[in-house]
Amino acid sequence: MEAAKSKSVVVIGGGASGFFAAIQAATLNPDAQVIIYERGPNVLGKVSVSGGGRCNVTHACFDPHELIKNYPRGGKSLIGPFTKFGPTETIKWFKDRGVELKTEDDGRMFPITDSSATIIDCLLASAKKLGIEIHTSEGLNHFSYNDESSKWNLKMNSGGELNADYLILAASCSSLILKRLEELSIKIAPLYPSLFTFNCNDNFIGDLAGVSVEEVIVSILHLKIKTKGPFLITHWGFSGPAILKSSSIAAVDLADFNYNFDIAINFLPSYNSESLIVKLNDIKSLWAKKQVSTISPFESISKRLWSRIVERSQIETKFNWADLSKKHLNALASNLLAATFKIEGKSIFKEEFVTAGGVDLNEIDFKTMRLKKLQRIYVVGELINVDAVTGGFNFQNAWTTGWIAGSSIASSLDFAREALS
Secondary structure, three states: OHHHHOOEEEEEOOOHHHHHHHHHHHHHOOOOEEEEEOOOOOOOHHHHHHHHHOOOOEEOOOOHHHHHHHOOEOOHHHHHHHHHOOHHHHHHHHHHOOOOEEEOOOOEEEEOOOOHHHHHHHHHHHHHHOOOEEEOOOOEEEEEEEOOOOEEEEEEOOOOEEEEOEEEEOOOOOHHHHHHHHHOOOOEEEEEEEOEEEEOOOOOOOOOOOOEEEEEEEEEOOOOEEEEEEEEEOOOEEEOHHHHHHHHHOHHHHHHOOOEEEEEEEOOOOOOHHHHHHHHHHHHHHOOOOEOOOOOOOOOOOHHHHHHHHHHOOOOOOOEHHHOOHHHHHHHHHHHHOEEEEEEOEEEOOOOOEEEEEEOHHHEEOOOOEEOOOOOEEEOHHHEOOEOOOOOHHHHHHHHHHHHHHHHHHHHHHHHHHHHO
């Protein structure tokens, strides 16, 4: 029994996946010593800012085969893990600990308190109850395996050293850790930013910062990539779920373009060119004596945005609807259904920013999250080459892979305990 108590599980990274791995390992093996090390001053930083401070915990998508469609990279590898621990299990896990989640119209799930503090408090309380040690401002500088002792030797940035029977790497896309894994013959997929906003210097933006549209279709020209969702105009360009989803799906290609590319925006997805021309002609008849630029005829398009679309269509401000020619109506339809913009750079969307790339999927046993080539070392969360579109999917990857790693280590500890008995 004493030998079992001496087993240690060290988790590097105090984020969502790291906490879930630590909690699961400690839950199933209360005799194990479980320690979390976080390089930054605070744990669960992304949980805190996710969803505008509300924490988008997961998504109401319960079929693993449908769920993986939201992962541009790594989705197929997650079918098995999601079958074991998916959104259904995530909801239950938090409910069992007193946290109720709610589902919004778009499928995103948040705590009913609309506060990320609820999730953070839950994770911290669970860790404390299990006796998990948490050390902040303490990062990992080097790690190596000792075959004689069957332990990992860890050198910390404080200068301290410790040994671990089991090592879980959950430190997001730490370049230092990934470099060390490469030295240990682990293949690493190149890193690329994902979930970022688009910079645009078009005069169209002008004073429209803050204007949003409930649903648009964003097309990245030349890539045949289309995404649908809410859209937001910012001081620097374009944001919102439709843009973030585009940046995620096309992350590698956009990096190759050096973030200079063209997009088209459809502000009225429920129309096609033919039906929209009919609609505009109807409005022209009904509103013949009304000034075109002053009132938006479409509920989803604000007056400010409508006025700019009219201007972009080269329709004079003084024109009434009766003054519009066929050419004017065609230009208006074109700018409503396929307004093109040149994108010149990206900006990090701080709340949801993730990184594509990381530990190559073929290096990982997804039944355990263990690295196939190395002993007693596991990789979870964003450190692996899995990333998703916005909507709670990246957190689900964190919960799932962390849970599996923690469960796998617990099984290994049980095996060791039986062998010693």
